[in-house]
Amino acid sequence: MSPKEQKSEVDLFVVGGGINGCGIARDAAGRGLSVALAEMNDLASATSSASTKLFHGGLRYLEFFEVRLVREALKERETLLRAMPHISWPMRFVLPYHKDMRFEGNTPTSKILSLVMPWMRGRRPAWLIRFGLFLYDHLGGRKILPGTTTVDLAADPVGKPLQNRFAKAYEYSDCWIEDSRLVVLNARDAQARGAQIMTRTKVVSAERIDDVWHITTEDQSTKETQLTVARMLVNAGGPWVEEIIRNTARINSSEGVRLVRGSHIVTRKLFDHDKCYFFQGEDGRIIFAIPYETDFTLIGTTDADHEDASVKPQCTEAEADYLRAFASNYFKQPIPKDDIVWSYSGVRPLYDDGASSATAATRDYVLKVNQDGEAAPLLNIFGGKITTYRKLAESALEKITPFFPKAGPDWTAGVSLPGGDFPVDGVASLIQELRETYPFLDDFWARRLIRAYGTEARLILGDAKSIGDMGKAFAATLTEREIIWLMDKEYARTAEDVVWRRSRLGLRMSKAEIAELDTWMTNAGKDAGPMAKDEAPHIEAL
Ligand SMILES: Cc1cc2nc3c(=O)[nH]c(=O)nc-3n(C[C@H](O)[C@H](O)[C@H](O)COP(=O)(O)OP(=O)(O)OC[C@H]3O[C@@H](n4cnc5c(N)ncnc54)[C@H](O)[C@@H]3O)c2cc1C
DSSP states (O other), rough: OOOOOOEEEEEEEEEOSHHHHHHHHHHHHHHHEEEEEEOOTTTTTTTGGGGGGEOOHHHHHHTTTHHHHHHHHHHHHHHHHHHHHTEEEEEEEEEOOTTTBBBBBSSHHHHHHHHGGOOOOOBBHHHHHHHHHHHHHSSSOOOSSOOOEEETTTTTTTGTTTTOOOEEEEEEEEEEHHHHHHHHHHHHHHHHOOOOSSSEEEEEEEEETEEEEHHHHHHETTEEEEEEEEEEEEEOOOHHHHIIIIIIIIOOOOOEEEEEEEEEEEEOOOSSSSSSEEEOTTTTTOOOOOEETTTEEEEEOOOOOOOOTTTTOOOHHHHHHHHHHHHTBBSSSSSOOEEEEEEEEEEEEEEEOOSSTTTTTTOOEEEEEEEOOTTTOEEEOOOOOOOHHHHHHHHHHHHGGGGGGTTTOOOOOOOOTTTOSSSSSSHHHHHHHHEEEEEOOHHHHHHHHHHHHHGGGHHHHTTTOOOGGHHHHHHOOOBBHHHHHHHHSSSSOOOHHIIIIIIIIIGGGGGGHHHHHHHHHHHTTTTOOOOGHHHHTTTEEE
């Protein structure tokens, strides 16, 4: 290790560049605090790129009476949709009803039902599901999203791919979210508001010295170390939250995290409409089958305890078989193994509330301040959903601002993320305008750019008059201009960052094409750097 040099002094140092760390950094920077954030890999390289990608209330959490979480999440859906109509959009979910459908046996709802309706033996009557959906429609209030309807599966196109034993379904609303883009856009916005975002930078130690923290970070490529002095430390390490408490900050604490792995498979497209399915299994669990990236279907998720954050989660063969069998119980055509084109897995960093099963562990977030007398405070973040990240950040700031009396009030509700400064129903006209200005774009390419970058797509295309003006063409509509944007402004360093997190174009690229992009980026990377604060193009639009 090279000698430490004092690099900077900040109010707040955030460990972790997942959605929670980036959401908190953005909120805090917007209130006038000086903020630094360190992420040991790429932004969203852990759980925040491995979710089911839903802004949802979590219908099944009603079974656990997690009403606070469900209400907050339901309300949040439309606030978030308005702030990012490029990377989030409404979706309809079809829940096929069958009289034998079961939910998990140890939920509070199951226990009550087995007392009052013992003959049901864990099955759910249709009225109960309808009641749950009634609550779901009304708990959080809706202005944009349509409410629940009943669907005749024999007549509606959504019934076509399903087995004939399903006659009726309920259809309700939630929203899609491009999870890893959400993280990057929060990081960019935080930086535009003054935060320092350091990727590939690991926090190797955090030492409490009286009323400040001395934080040592290590650049993961050069191995150089730096010291930052901060008045408060925020531990948003996700699956590593406990490891950071015990081994990085070396604090004795009884707080624990429960690591629950969830895997997804991606198959070739299994049905020809844009609605999702919500399937109930015989084991009481639920999974989704979701239209994905135009030509694919996303199926997930599983729930399994995961022992060690340092073990990279992977979708096991048993999990992939389980998901295929589960969905094949509903679809007319069973899903063969070779329909799977990709799989991914992530670890939920849930607060350890001593729940008996991984499925039952609380999905709500828990924020704990650790402070002894006048010593510098530490805020530990446990749990949380992508859906509640903005509210989680506000709650975190509620714990942080007492230490910084000059910090501003809540501000993030109603403020667009970069590229999201257009109406919720404005995507189609943005695509059309883009195609008119840049006639060399086909529909797929224009749609992809608007969905990823919103109003900023034009900044990437600039003065291009033809494909040739976009620089080197890689594959699947990726060109040099876009890669340079991603490296300059969105912290991308490797092909993996680009094809699996800034986009999912890896689904359409060969190994050789990805390797070629990686080599190109390694060579180009020498000149690239993240956006300087005064270059932030979206800020005038806010
Ligand atoms: C399978 C699955 C499906 C899900 N589906 C949904 C869904 O549909 N909707 C929803 O709302 N939520 C969903 N979630 C929940 C949601 O994804 C997580 O709650 C959220 O992503 C957690 O974010 P985070 O920032 O806390 O953690 P992470 O994204 O894991 O971020 C923590 C970061 O800290 C970094 N880090 C750790 N230690 C250090 C260190 N010493 N120095 C520097 N950096 C460090 C890590 O590299 C990591 O990037 C799902 C979760 C899973 C696993």
